[in-house]
Amino acid sequence: MMPPICEGLQQASRWGMISTKSNQRTPEIMIDRKHIGLELPPHTAKVEKGRLKFFAKATGQTDPIYTDEDAAIAAGYPSLPAPPTFLFCLDMEVPNPFEMLDRLGVELGKILHGEQTFTYHRTVCAGDKIIYRSRVADIFDKKDGALEFIIKETAVTDEDDRKVADLKSVIVVRNA
């Protein structure tokens, strides 16, 4: 069940990002629906301590378990834990993090992040290698095509093929 998407796009509209006129759409800038089901190449990412410390700094995290390995071990983790949203970040550790958008023909400057969901199976820690498998689960539009929505689903597993987490992103494309 998904709640209503992006009610707050009025904000984007106020900023002039989205035209409120909906009759200037041309069909050729719609994303080809043949891409529904598209699977992206799986990739493996390594969770690194230095990167986790940098992420803690960038997000204002001062809890020592995220920056001090001894504190993490004392809390029962094998090393620094990757914080809850960090799994989203490592999915970008590929030569072209925007490959899906490129393959769908979507321009980077036109997207907004609509929703994000994480379902966790276990906490990932520094030293873990994790595998990302993503697919385009759905593509649909609203407001006569002025807004298109891409649903990307990603399964994250560890090297022993155990489930780590499932991610779901709703990406909004501003066409008009």
Added chain:
Amino acid sequence: MSPVIFESVSVGNTLPELVTKPISRTTLALYAGASGDHNPIHIDIDFARGHGMPDVFAHGMLSMAYLARLLTGWVPQDQIKTFHVRFAAITQLGERIRCTGEVIEKLERDGEQLVRLDIQASGKDGEVKLAGDALIVLP
């Protein structure tokens, strides 16, 4: 932090709130580097203007990371089962993000004791930036 126990939690309880420093260009540059999200719309004013925006604006995932801090400040991270947000409005430079959470349901499922939280990140004048929910396992 003293552990949060299922029996002692009631619907309507709120989490200790978290308020960030104002978001600056430095905040966004650091987050771009640390997160690996190098989308120039968040760090390059020329690119942002070229795409109809008056200035760069914050990554939605930065505020979701702040909400994650709200959760891990309340319970150990491995007790978080699901974490979901809808990005409702853009966060502009200079805004402070206020993260709040409230217990809206207590449930038992597959032998686990769970609480559902309503979570929110808001900015200037209380404008809701992110709204969502999380499912937390409690001992």
